[in-house]
Amino acid sequence: MTDLEALFRHGPPRRLAYFVRASRPPFVRPMPRVLLVLVIGWLPLFLLTLLTAPNDLRDLLNDIAVHARYAVATPLLVVAYGSCGRRLGLIAGNFARAGLLDDHGKQVLREQLAASRRLLDLHVVEVATVMLAFAVAIATLSGLTINEDLAAWTRDPGGKVLSLGGFWQFAISLPLLLTLLLGWFWRIMVWARLLARLSRLDLNLIASHPDQCGGLGFLGQSLRAYSAFGMALGTIAAGRLGHDHLLGTSTSFTDWLLAGGSLALVAVLCLGPLCVFSGGMMQTWRWGSMAYGALATDLGTRLETTWLGRQRSAEQEAASRERPEILEAPDFSAAADLFTVTGGVQSMRFVPVDPRSVVVLTVATLLPFVAALFLTMPFNVVIATLKGLLV
Known part of the structure; x- marks a missing residue:
């Protein structure tokens, strides 16, 4: 893999994945990573509901929004890291191969690619992404009334506190989804910055x-x-x-x-x-x-x-x-x-x-x-x- 192919695979939550050893074999390929986020974010909702409130399992099965978020959207965001991340780097490198830049422009391109790599690897962004994801999850829960706004499977039989499945959703599943989303938003911001810098060059447009x-x-x-x-x-x-x-x-x-x-x-x-x-x-x-x-x-x-x-x-x-x-x-x-x-x-x-x-x-x-x-x-x-x- 060339540096260009790897460029936009960097960024949040890459370091978090490395910290939890999710960036090592067998998780270097997309399918094991997809299975990992399903095991972390989706499967525990069923297991915890089955163990603590089996009567609410049918309610969970009918909760299409939950399955859409954690069984489909979260894996798709993981897949996008591999497919889209690789192609964005190759597209950026094509400015030099397409004959659009002179020698000065090619030097600026190399400098901007290096700057994009540094921005994607910023530790502070990685930490801020995770913290913001948990903050949004907490704010979402605090704005809801447990016995009125939440599904039956997310609250205990008394309806006053979260069930274990509901707790897992707001403590793990939702922050995981938000971390992936925020990571993509940061990646897109870096991509937009790179394109803005290149648009200011004297491009050889025909x-x-x-x-x-x-x-x-x-x-x-x-x-x-x-x-x-x-x-x-x-x-x-x-x-x-x-x-x-x-x-x-x-x-x-x-x-x-x-x-x-x-x-x-x-x-x-x-x-x-x-x-x-x-x-x-x-x-x-x-x-x-x-x-x-x-x-x-x-x-x-x-x-x-x-x-x-x-x-x-x-x-x-x-x-x-x-x-x-x-x-x-x-x-x-x-x-x-x-x-x-x-x-x-x-x-x-x-x-x-x-x-x-x-x-x-x-x-x-x-x-x-x-x-x-x-x-x-x-x-x-x-x-x-x-x-x-x-x-």
């Missing part, structure tokens, strides 16, 4: 580049890399949606709010950092559209003069002599090629993403909502609900 992004189209791969992360966020919200449907407290507005809010959050976190290149791309487009537009006009005028007998003014003749000869009669292919290139320049995008990558991330984020609906509602009702979300 208006006629076939990716229609000036040569930055490879950055769109980051959206596909974020698929597991986006699905994890969608799963958390979809679990709440399914829980509300089972209780009969959902409405079309809340369904739309959960789905739309999740998609908006994923867009801000994953697509937002790429917008720092919009200024440079717009400047490249403005220059390219004028330069290629003038060249296409000159070539079209020559073509019509040669084959259609169109007359040109003295100013057009003078401007034409200043440009290299690009049309050799009777070659029409030169005109067709230039007009195609000019059309591509005019269609240049202002954010370095392609529609397919956006669709992949969108589907990954919204797929858990479809699954939640099918788990909690009859098929015909699900179809009607989906139509309501789309219309």
